[in-house]
Each structure stands twice: as structure tokens, then as C-alpha cells.
Amino acid sequence: MDKQKRIRIYMTGVGGQGTLTATTLLARTALDEGLDVVAGEVHGMAQRGGVVESVILLGGWKAPKLDFGEADILLGFEPLETLRGLPYLRSGGIIFSSEDAMEPLSVCLGQAQYPALAGIKEKSQAVAGKSFFLPCRSLGQEVGSVQSGNTVLLGALCASGALPFTETALEKAIQKHLPAKIVETNIKAMYLGVAKVKAAS
């Protein structure tokens, strides 16, 4: 794929889940591959149990923020947030999402209802050209850490052919940029995501 192909990725998750760590890892991977990369995020008050959104832009885009309909790829680390972020995806874009729910407080206290996963998938498919829903949290647990569930999703993204680099680049970046003690877990998690995408295509 053309290294200068312009791609805009919208990422969303819940505060404390590691969304920003995943964003930085993917941005570093792109930079190591020699791509133009800009990432955008917002820190602070919104993080405490709130929604955490970030963007990664490849190939020369400059604005660290996306509007509705601009993202080529949506990466949802939590299914309700995938649904909330759906307006950002352009028609025919690709979705990679966790299907393991983290219920908001209002749902925990029985004041609101969590939307059904089947409905989330259906709405996603109405916009996206392709969508992948993976049990990230349980796959993360399988290799020993819930947090590495995010890397499952990054692995799926890199193996899908949607980016100008593959899981090989991500593996290198994990080795280079993550703390040594979590490298092995994350590489295992990454390959679980890779396998899911390869099995689906």
C-alpha cells in the first residue's frame, strides 16, 4: 500500500482502559515505519470514568481532531463507545471493536439500559463496509492481562490490510516501546487479534 495514503482513525474507549496507551503505541508504529503521523487526544477531567477519544492521522493529515463522517477506521475498545462513536465513521469505513461491555454507572444502578450487542452490530454494519467485533477483554485475560485486550484490537487492525503496515511492524513496536515485562503478553494478545481477522477473511 502507498505509504502516503491518507488515513484517519478514530479511537474510543472508557477512562482507565488504556485507550491512550494504545493510541501512542500505534502512532509510534507508524512513525517507525516512516509514515507521517499526527495523533490527537484530550487529557483531564473527561478521563475519570468518562469516555476517552483519540485520533490517529496517517499520510499528511494535520488536524488533531475529527468530525462526524471523517474517519476511515473506527477502533472501539468498548462496544457502547463504538456505537457512540459511529457518527465519526465515513460511509464504507471499517470498524474494529471489542464486544465486551463495561457498563456505565447509570446502567449498574439500574437507571439506564445498556444497548444490546446485536443492535450495536447491526447499526455498525449499516454504516461500515466491514466490521470486526472481538471478545478483547476475554482474549486479553486468556494471555494474562485484561489491559492487553487493546493490543488484540490493534493486532486485528494491522492484519486487516487497512493500514500501510502489518502486524510485523506492530510486533517490532511492541518490543521497542513497551516495558519489557509486558512485551510477551502483548505480542500474544496481538496474534490472537491477527488470527481472528485472518479467520474471518
Added chain:
Amino acid sequence: MSHPLLGGAQNERHLLLGNEAIVRGALEAGVNVVTCYPGTPSSEVPDTFYKLGGNGRYKMEYSVNEKVAMEVAAGAALAGAMALVTMKHVGLNVAADPLFTAAYTGMPGGLVVLSADDPACHSSQNEQDNRYYARAASLPCFEPASAQEAKDMTHQAFRLARELQQPVLLRTTTRLNHMRGAVHFDALPQEMPLVPWKNESMRFVPVPAVARNRHKVLEENMRLARNFAETSPWNVESGQGRMGVIASGIARAYLADALYAGGWEDKVRVFELGMSWPLPETRLKEFLRQCDRVLVLEEGEPLLEQGIRDLAQRHNLPVNVAGKNGVLLSIHGEYSTSSIMQGLAAFLDCPSPVTAARAHTTGLPNRPPNLCAGCSHRAVYYAVRKLFGDEAVYSSDIGCYTLGLLPPLRMADFLVCMGSSISAGSGFAWASGKPVIAFVGDSTFFHSGLSGLVNAVFNQHDILMVILDNGTTAMTGHQPNPGMEQAVLGEGVQHLDIESAVRGVGVTEVCRVKAYNLKALTEALQNFREKKGVRVLIAEEPCVLYARRVLKKTLPQVATVAVQGEDARRCAEELACPAFYKKDDDLYVDATLCSGCMVCLQIAPKAFKAVKR
């Protein structure tokens, strides 16, 4: 291996946060002294300096408030140091007094002021546009729009600050502070030598006779700064045609993407202002002569737009100036690629290529920010609401505890600014005769709550002040403050005892309790309820996140529901701890979220019990 910000050599390329790039720029300039008061979105600048340590390269402090930070930095710059002071936009209001004087006397070593503005109020109480300060105080101003520019302009700001001896404003917005991008490093020299101090009291002591003269010097220095703006590599022209666009700040990034996406790169003539004050009037005038119409793109107030109109009017230029249109290009919130595309389409009188979103998702359960599970503020708020209900008025302050505003605790009726809880609360009680309870955190207490307390004692106000002492600056990421324990502060800073400070200014009704102890809290509150005058309750318990991450303390037990029913249900509703969850009408405690504070056991001893973690 040393951190790339300190160890990275010339020509290396690293992915940096905008705020980290500012740090590298300051290091490349040779900064000697850094002061700050933390505040989103500026905090990663001082936090990065703090983490790096500097290895003797620079001195760095967390000051107690922005005014003090500005004064310490000004003193250092008077002593000849290259000084950086950082704060969020509203902090600059606190620091405005010394800033205006610093511009009059000049700062021999070079002073750069970072103001991190927050359009869209991501974590602030207003959207104020601090480019006004550049105009009001006469400060040359830089506005980066990428991580690379954040580094390079910081470096440039220091060079200009030292050359002109005038304070320079580095004005950023949230999106710049929190963006990441590739940054090419320049060489890292040793820190700059101090400019030798020359005793010139007729310059540095601005009595009226001095100040009148210095005002003229300031005017002349701003004329020199204008020459810099005329030749600055950050003020760039491109494109062609009779339709012009003038852009500054992060709007430049949105503009670049909009021009690309709309295929308009050859259709407009563009003037980008990276050094945005003073305006390069000669060049702008020439630019305006080449245009029939111009569109000005800037987030926030229409400052640049007014400047361009003024320029056109003064020079009789027949150019039509457009800018804020009150709709997509308004003074509210942030610009975006699509808002600029639509603005440009209207300006160029062509169809907008922006397509509407395909999906609409409304009515989803939200995730509002909330006090953490086990947050000690919740325990205090619960006790206060139980005792005072709606009979008292609650004066809040700035910190995590502002979130006590949310139901069911509803512990914030009004809030003015940092440190205002005690002083605004005093005024409210004075005027209304109602009981007022003021809540303030430890860092905010030292920031400016202390002066309000002094005033309350002096003027014999009738107020109960509750100091929510969680031992850290929780909201902005656990930065040191004087209330932090000595073991965490380490060497070079001194712990201050809040109770001694409170007693020291003359408060006699003082009580210190553990925030998780509902009985002690309630007794203290009951005692104060019967009394008049200034009363201070200090409720102590470390912030749960800070206890876990920094103090490495976790409580050995967690709560669990022993008996389902009315008691458990009411406790969950009134305390609203996020560790509670319901399933099939039964209540549970999420053991991974429960901090073990055991406040629910005190509220409903039959409904809950403690179990080993």
C-alpha cells in the same frame, strides 16, 4: 538510558506530545528556571520537567499559585535567568498583575509565559482567549499548530524574550497541548549563562515616574517585535488568486486539511500567522492589496479579524473582510476541518463537499465524570448532606470535589474560581444570613484559599470551611503541593501542616478528622453547627488513586453485600459509589473497584460486611 528529551541528539526524530515538545524547545533554548501552577491542558509541561529532573541543567518548582509562579519566574529573569512559567488560561488571570509590570520593566534574562487555553471547556470554567493578554500587556505572541512547531516556537520565543528583554507569550490550545507528532530535534546546548544583574532601580522599580518612561520603552520594543513578525519564518504565505485566507493557531491545521479535502489548494491565497502578535502589518497590507476578499480563521474571539479590518480601514484598502459568522465559525468551542470546509465553501461560493454523518446515536447511557470508588470526598459529602440537607448553602471550589455537584450528593451550589469557596462563601453568608459551608481541597487551600480564610477571620465572617485534604493535587495528576507528606515530597521542598496554618491565622474552632470515619465527621459537624464565626473542619484521607499509585497503599478488605434489601438499596442510592452495581434487582459490590473504605458498612452495618481482598 536517559530520556530522549534530555539525551536525544540533533536530527533524532521522536513522537512527542505537544507539551513534551515545548519542554524540548525550552531545553534547546537553554532554559534555567521553570515555575508553574498545574492546570489542564498545561500540566504535562511542568510534570515532564519534574520527571526529567534536569540533572542540574535547570531549576524547577511547583509554585503555590500562578501569581507566585509568575513572580518567582520574573525574579529569576531579573537575575538574568532564562525563565519559563506555565499555567492554564484562567491561571493567567491570577498572574496578570505581575505580568503587566514584567512587560514594563522588561526581563533581562528572558521570560516566556505559557498560557494553555481551553476552547470548548474540555476541563475549564470558561473559553477565555488569552491572545487578549498579548494585546493588553504588550507581549509578542507565538501560536504553534503542530508538535514540531511547539518545540521550534518555544525555542524562538526564548530567543526573542532574551533579545528584546520583553516577556513573550506562548499561547496554545488543548488540541495542541495534547496532540502527538514527529519532532526533529535540534542540538541540546548547555543551559544559557545568566545575564549579569545591573542595578538599575530607575528601571526596575516602577514608581510612577519610572513607569511612564517604561511605557514608552515598551512601545518601542513592541515596534522592534513587529519587525520580527515581518520577517518571522512562522508567518508564511502560500497559494494564489484574489480570494485570501488568513489563519492563526490550531485553525491552521484545520485549514490545511480543509484545503486538501476540498481540492482548494490552488484556489486561495493563504497567510498563516505563527507569530501572531504584533501583527506583521507591512506584509499583511501587501497581502490584502492582492485580495478582493479575505476570510479570517481563528478560534475564539475575532481578534485577528478586528486587526485586519483596522488595517484595511487605515490604509483605505478595498478588501472585503469576513470572519466569524456566528454559525459554524463562531466564538464558541473549537473549529474543525469540516466547519472550515463549510466556511470556505460559502466564502468561495461553491458547494460544500462535507457529507452529513451516516449514523445518529442519541439517548445512549452517558459516562459522566464521577468521584472515584472510595473517594474520601464522597464520605464527607454524605455526612454533610445527612446533617445539613438543604438548610445550608454549599460554596464549592476547583478540584475533583467539584464533582460533588452531581446528585445524589449535590454538594455545590456555586463556584467562582480557584480559592473562592471561603471568600465567596463569606460574602454569601454575610448578605443572606444563611448557613454556608465552603469546601476546598488541600492544593487549592494553599493556592488562594488561605487568603480568603485570613479575610474571614479578620472580618469576622460566619462560615464553616471544610478542607478536603487528600494529600495531593488529585485533579491534575498528583503534582506536589505544600500539604503533601514529606516522604513523598523528598528533598528540596518542605511539607506545611494545614492545621498549623489555620490556627496560625487565628482560627480557634478547628477540628481534624479522618474522612472515612463517619461518626467522627458527624460529631465534628454537629458541634460546628451549633456555633457561629469561622470554623474549620480538616477531613484527611489520601486520594485513592494517589494512595494506590504513589503511596503504594491498598486496604486489605473489600465490602460485600451481606443482606439484600432496603438498607443496602438506600445506601447505594444515597452514597452512589461507582463500585455498586445491580443485577436482577439485587445489589453487588464490584470487588475490583472497591477501595475498601468501608463507608457503606458504617451507613448500613447490617446490609454490608467486609471480606478479604
